[in-house]
Amino acid sequence: MSTLQFLMDGFSIAFQWQNILFAFVGVLIGTAVGVLPGIGPMSGVALLIPVTATITSGMPTEAAAASSIILLAGVYYGAMYGGSTTSILLNTPGESSSVVTTLDGYQMARQGRAGAALSIAAIGSFAAGIVSLIGLVLLAEPLSNIALQFGPAEYFSLMLLGLAAVSGLAGKSMTKALMMTVFGLMLGTIGIDAVSGIARFTYDLPILYSGLEFLTIAVGLFALGEVFKTILEREHEDGTIAKIGRILPTKQDLKDSAKPIMRGSLLGFFIGVLPGAGATLASFFSYIAEKKFSKTPEKFGTGAIAGVAGPESANNAASGGAMIPLLTLGIPGSGTTAILMGALIMYNIQPGPLLFDDHPEVAWGLIASMFVGNLMLLILNMPLVKVFAKIIETPKKYLLPIIIAISFFGVYAVQYTTFDLFLLLACGILGYLLVKNDFPVAPLVLALVLGPMIENNLRRALTISNGDFMIFFTKPLSLILLIAAAAWLLIPLLLKFKGRTIVLNEED
Amino acid sequence: MLKKMISVSLASILAVGLAACSSEENSQASTNGSPDYPERGLTIVAPSGAGGGWDLTARSIAKTMNNSGLIEEPIMVENKPGGGGAVYMAEYATKEVDNDYMLMVKSPPILINNSKAEGNSPYGYKDTTPLAQLTRDYGAIVVRADSEFQTLTDVLDAVKADPTAVTFAGGSAPGSMDHLVGILPAFEYGIDPKSVKYVSYDGGGEAVAALLGDNADVIATDASTIGEYMKSGDVRVLAVSAPERLEGELSEIPTFKEEGIDTEFTIWRGIFGPKNMTDSAYKYWSEKLEEMSASEEWQQELEQNGWQSEYKNGEDFEKYLQNQEELIVELLTALDMQK
Numbered sequence: 001m002s003t004l005q006f007l008m009d010g011f012s013i014a015f016q017w018q019n020i021l022f023a024f025v026g027v028l029i030g031t032a033v034g035v036l037p038g039i040g041p042m043s044g045v046a047l048l049i050p051v052t053a054t055i056t057s058g059m060p061t062e063a064a065a066a067s068s069i070i071l072l073a074g075v076y077y078g079a080m081y082g083g084s085t086t087s088i089l090l091n092t093p094g095e096s097s098s099v100v101t102t103l104d105g106y107q108m109a110r111q112g113r114a115g116a117a118l119s120i121a122a123i124g125s126f127a128a129g130i131v132s133l134i135g136l137v138l139l140a141e142p143l144s145n146i147a148l149q150f151g152p153a154e155y156f157s158l159m160l161l162g163l164a165a166v167s168g169l170a171g172k173s174m175t176k177a178l179m180m181t182v183f184g185l186m187l188g189t190i191g192i193d194a195v196s197g198i199a200r201f202t203y204d205l206p207i208l209y210s211g212l213e214f215l216t217i218a219v220g221l222f223a224l225g226e227v228f229k230t231i232l233e234r235e236h237e238d239g240t241i242a243k244i245g246r247i248l249p250t251k252q253d254l255k256d257s258a259k260p261i262m263r264g265s266l267l268g269f270f271i272g273v274l275p276g277a278g279a280t281l282a283s284f285f286s287y288i289a290e291k292k293f294s295k296t297p298e299k300f301g302t303g304a305i306a307g308v309a310g311p312e313s314a315n316n317a318a319s320g321g322a323m324i325p326l327l328t329l330g331i332p333g334s335g336t337t338a339i340l341m342g343a344l345i346m347y348n349i350q351p352g353p354l355l356f357d358d359h360p361e362v363a364w365g366l367i368a369s370m371f372v373g374n375l376m377l378l379i380l381n382m383p384l385v386k387v388f389a390k391i392i393e394t395p396k397k398y399l400l401p402i403i404i405a406i407s408f409f410g411v412y413a414v415q416y417t418t419f420d421l422f423l424l425l426a427c428g429i430l431g432y433l434l435v436k437n438d439f440p441v442a443p444l445v446l447a448l449v450l451g452p453m454i455e456n457n458l459r460r461a462l463t464i465s466n467g468d469f470m471i472f473f474t475k476p477l478s479l480i481l482l483i484a485a486a487a488w489l490l491i492p493l494l495l496k497f498k499g500r501t502i503v504l505n506e507e508d
Numbered sequence: 509m510l511k512k513m514i515s516v517s518l519a520s521i522l523a524v525g526l527a528a529c530s531s532e533e534n535s536q537a538s539t540n541g542s543p544d545y546p547e548r549g550l551t552i553v554a555p556s557g558a559g560g561g562w563d564l565t566a567r568s569i570a571k572t573m574n575n576s577g578l579i580e581e582p583i584m585v586e587n588k589p590g591g592g593g594a595v596y597m598a599e600y601a602t603k604e605v606d607n608d609y610m611l612m613v614k615s616p617p618i619l620i621n622n623s624k625a626e627g628n629s630p631y632g633y634k635d636t637t638p639l640a641q642l643t644r645d646y647g648a649i650v651v652r653a654d655s656e657f658q659t660l661t662d663v664l665d666a667v668k669a670d671p672t673a674v675t676f677a678g679g680s681a682p683g684s685m686d687h688l689v690g691i692l693p694a695f696e697y698g699i700d701p702k703s704v705k706y707v708s709y710d711g712g713g714e715a716v717a718a719l720l721g722d723n724a725d726v727i728a729t730d731a732s733t734i735g736e737y738m739k740s741g742d743v744r745v746l747a748v749s750a751p752e753r754l755e756g757e758l759s760e761i762p763t764f765k766e767e768g769i770d771t772e773f774t775i776w777r778g779i780f781g782p783k784n785m786t787d788s789a790y791k792y793w794s795e796k797l798e799e800m801s802a803s804e805e806w807q808q809e810l811e812q813n814g815w816q817s818e819y820k821n822g823e824d825f826e827k828y829l830q831n832q833e834e835l836i837v838e839l840l841t842a843l844d845m846q847k
Contacts, residue, residue, distance in 0.1 A: 046584050053574065151723030152707070192595045195681065195708055209598040210588075275717060330736065331717045338587055342567050348812055353740035463707045464723065466672045 006356075007137060010364025014372050019070050019365070022052075023373045026071035030078015031380065035086060036410065040095050040215075041079035042336045045072050049343050065347035066365040072343050073323075073366055074373045076336050077129060080279065080316040081377045084121040088308065089114060089391045090403050092223035092410075097279035097315040099218045099445055100287045103169075104300060104307030106226070111303050114389040115247035120305055121312040122381040123249075124261040128313035129374035131265035132272070132320025136367060143321075144328040147273050152460035153471045157481035158274075159454040162281065162446070164485040165288040169442040176439045184444035187212055188451025195459045213420055214280075214448055216411050220424040221441040223407045225431020227400050232432070247386050249305070257309035260290045268314030272321025275331050279318035284446050286314035292488075320370070327351055327363055545608060545789050549582045552779070553612045555596035556587065556679065556711045561645060561730040563587060563711070565777045566613040568809045569642070569800070576805045578796050593617045593680065594629040601631035605782050608789040612636070615777045617685050619833045624684075624845050633829050637781040637790060640797040641820040641828065643810065645775040647689030647749040648731040648761070652719060653742055660747040660767040663726055664697045671703035677724035679712035685775065686715070688839070689749055690728030693769045702844065719743065730775060731758055732815050749773040756811075776818065776832075778825055794822055 013019060033044035052071050056064035083098035088105035101121070108117040135143070150158075163181065170177030190201045191211030202208040249257070267289060268282040290310040291300045300307050325331045330352030332338035341351050349359050356363050391399075411424050434441055465471035472478050552570055554563040563585070570583035588596040593614065604610040614633075622632030649660055657663045667674050678686025687708070691701040707724060709715045712733055718724040720742055731750070735757040737743045745761045751772045753759055764771055781793060800806050801819040810817050820828055840846040 046586070049584075051582075148717060148721035151718060151721050192598075210595050275714065325717075329717065329720070331713045338563075342563070342585060345564070345567060346571050350736050352736045353742060354736065460707045460709075463705060464675050466705070 003137060006360055006364045007368060009361065010368035013066055013361055013365035014070070014368035019067055019369060020372065022067050022071040023074050023369045024376055026074020027078035027373045027377050027380065030075040031082040031377070033075060034079035034082020034094055036094065041076050042339060044075050044079060045336055045339045048072060048075060049346070053346065061347055062359060062361055065344060065349050066362045068343060068347065069340065069362065069366050070369040072340055073370060076340065077316060077319045077370065077373065078377060080319050081122060081125045081381055084312050085118065085388050088117045088121065089388060090223065091226040092403055092407055093218055096215050096218060097283050099222065099280065100283045100311045100442065101308055102222050103287065103442060104304050107301065107303035108305065108308065109392050113303065114392045115385055116249040116253050116305065117308050118385040118388055119247065119382060120249050120253060120257050120309045122378060122385065124257065124264065124309045124313035125316040126374055126378040127261045128265035128268060128317035129320060129370070132269040132317040133367065133370050135269045136320055136323055140324050140328050143273050143324050147275060147325050149477060150274050152457040152464065153475045153478040154481065155457040156454060156461055157472055157478040157485070159450050159457065161481050161485040161488065162285060162450050163454065164488045166443045166446055169288065169446060170440055172438055177443045180439055180441065180444040181447045184447025185451040188448050195456055212423065216420045216424050217427050217448060218445050219407050219411055220427025221431035221445065223403055224424065224428025225435055225441070227403055228428055228432035229435060230396060230400060247389060253305050256305050260306040260310035261313045263289060264310035264313030265317040268317030269321040272318030273324050275325045279315040280449055282314040282318035283311035286310040327355055329353065545792050546581045548609065549584060550579070550609050550611065551584045551586055553586045553588050553596060553610065555593040555612065555614070561712065561733060561775065561777065562613045562615065564733065565643065569779065572800055572803065572805045572809050573796065576803055578800055594621045597621065597629045597631050601635035601783065606784045607782055608786055610782060612780045613777060614780055615685065615775050616832065616836065617680065619829065619836045620684055620688065623833065623837045623847055624840050635783050637783060637785040638825045638829060639779045639781050639793050639822050641776050641778040641818060641825045642801060643777045643815040644818040645777065645815055646731045646754065647728055647773050647775060648734050649693065649746045650719065650727050650729060650734055650743050651725065651746060653744050655725065655744065657746065660693060660769065663746065664694055664699065667694055667704060668697065668699050671699070672705060675705050675707060675725045676728065677707045677709060677715045677718045678728045679709055679715040681708045682706055686728045689773050692771055692773055693764055696769045696771045
């Protein structure tokens with residue numbers, strides 16, 4: 001049978017009434033999971049596994065597996081839709097993959113363009129969902145092979161490119177951005193080293209063995225930092241609240257977002273395919289790329305719609321891409337896909353090279369249902385935009401305590417330790433002081449994600465090559481990524497050297 | 509905001525409601541549920557990424573307990589990777605020491621990490637309450653299907669000739685189990701184990717990916733997790749660390765001994781409770797685990813995963829662990845990696 005035939009069979013499974021219902025419940029819960037900072041897609045999916053197991057217990061194994069995975073996957077990509085909401089409205093990232101959305105999303109909301117930001121996030125997510133699904137249908141086989149080619153050397157070079165691109169997150173001063181990057185990398189070394197198993201910078205405190213939680217730091221720096229700023233600087237006296245303009249994006253907004261959405265979708269999809277890279281990285285890369293491509297990079301950070309459209313498309317596309325190594329190789333690329341895999345194994349369906357042959361109805365039913373689910377999410381989310389956007393009109397004296405409560409609740413729900421609450425508070429104060437002094441916090445957060453990956457893969461690669469750094473240049477994919485990183489850094493410098501006037505982020 | 513709250517709470521009520529329905533249904537099937545413990549959902553932690561042996565064991569226990577109605581409270585499986593299990597061990601022995609609702613699946617690393625010099629975990633099995641040994645598994649030495657290595661001795665000869673030419677990989681840090689399984693044959697073959705090149709990944713799944721992607725020449729992994737890849741023709745299993753041939757998919761695979769390497773390594777897997785586990789919780793789990801190990805569902809589960817059953821109750825398990833610890837210290841001493 002051809003791919004098309006399989007896909008049609010998949011749709012016939014996805015359109016069974018119970019599966020439509022399952023997809024709907026999944027995306028609905030997923031949206032809620034995404035909006036709530038405390039429950040990430042991972043815990044959301046894990047919590048629902050026993051529930052779906054019970055609901056489907058009367059059905060034949062294969063049908064039960066298909067229905068369950070349709071619901072659980074719905075939660076997963078639904079969360080990617082919902083994650084942007086609090087980022088845009090409250091500067092409080094709901095998931096780590098929505099951290100970068102705060103940069104421009106929150107600025108848009110402050111200007112009364114919350115509706116446009118939320119709608120474009122939903123539209124971008126939808127477009128990205130469809131793009132990544134088409135990619136999944138057409139490219140699953142070849143891409144799973146490329147994903148395997150990504151060894152330690154390639155990962156290292158990719159992460160290095162990410163780090164080189166950190167300039168894209170700089171504010172007024174490149175020097176300050178680099179300082180924050182190094183600070184983030186240093187924070188990333190705390191904990192037990194995964195390569196040797198030795199504890200570093202833990203001072204014999206077991207609480208530090210697993211390192212600092214990324215989400216705690218991100219929420220502290222962004223959300224609490226903003227709260228402190230508002231309180232201390234009293235810049236939002238009553239009456240200065242931005243009124244919501246229109247809910248739907250303007251034609252200009254759509255025009256400005258079309259290309260970022262396409263680029264974000266493709267970028268997110270390909271990064272999602274790589275096991276371990278994930279949606280967070282995809283969203284950061286997309287933001288940086290959009291700023292680079294933009295004719296008006298100086299607008300980024302002040303409410304550029306491309307800065308919302310790109311990353312929000314990328315994180316959703318990444319969740320589609322992550323299905324490829326899961327389904328075709330049995331290798332989960334992220335915590336959430338690992339749990340999805342566990343759910344499949346529960347039904348005695350082993351994701352892996354034989355899945356599409358042994359259980360086509362599960363694999364194709366899932367893929368087809370993701371088309372349906374994405375459409376549902378768009379329809380579900382557009383009216384919600386109107387509701388959510390009203391949040392921004394809440395007077396500050398009510399809004400600020402709510403943000404603080406959500407931040408603390410969210411962090412505690414993920415980490416279950418009071419240590420993280422103190423860390424959150426400390427990061428909030430730090431975030432305020434940094435922003436006040438023009439130190440951009442986004443490079444810190446990106447470096448915290450990249451740091452451990454860079455280090456572990458560097459050391460793995462060097463072990464493989466017996467300490468020979470040439471491994472990074474002799475592997476073609478790695479070399480291409482390194483050249484891209486070098487170009488990213490050098491071309492602007494060369495152009496500047498030649499006296500061309502270009503917009504750069506250097507100090508004026 | 510209010511509307512949001514409402515929609516969110518509706519969603520959570522829905523979820524909780526569904527969960528409640530499910531536990532009600534199950535409690536009718538189960539006749540001997542404890543009135544006090546457990547009062548809420550339980551968690552079994554697999555201290556590794558997904559796809560490896562701990563992960564599959566934890567999920568099998570959760571599945572069997574819930575599906576057979578032995579335990580009506582939902583059992584969640586959490587993955588806590590890092591440091592070859594040492595990261596979570598520290599957390600478990602300190603933060604979760606009184607948490608009756610947090611259980612952990614472990615295997616020889618609980619002994620190894622506590623006994624080795626580098627990456628030492630200050631906490632060992634004595635900082636937990638051993639509840640039961642459930643399975644035993646064996647290590648497997650695996651290469652890509654298109655590899656030049658046809659037998660285990662091919663690999664060992666190549667390593668002997670030039671240790672830098674062959675890259676071993678595994679899902680855990682140096683000095684831990686995958687590493688030991690990988691270098692044990694080499695050690696017995698007269699190769700300096702420290703010269704063997706070993707790259708650690710987060711969990712067996714990533715190690716398999718490294719092998720398939722040509723980023724490792726040989727991996728040491730659990731015999732039970734490799735069957736699927738062998739069936740699909742992607743990998744070749746050279747040898748298993750069992751005392752005699754395994755049944756099922758791997759019945760064609762020779763043992764170390766058949767390959768002339770006089771050694772074996774058993775990967776037992778067991779479930780542990782926190783050190784200060786209350787008596788009622790200990791009794792609850794002892795009974796449930798004994799019941800589960802005898803159940804048909806569990807036998808099926810074992811068969812599907814290619815595991816061999818080996819049940820020991822808490823007391824016997826603890827004695828066995830004492831013996832094992834002595835053995836492992838001996839082994840690590842021979843490898844010059846002891847504490």
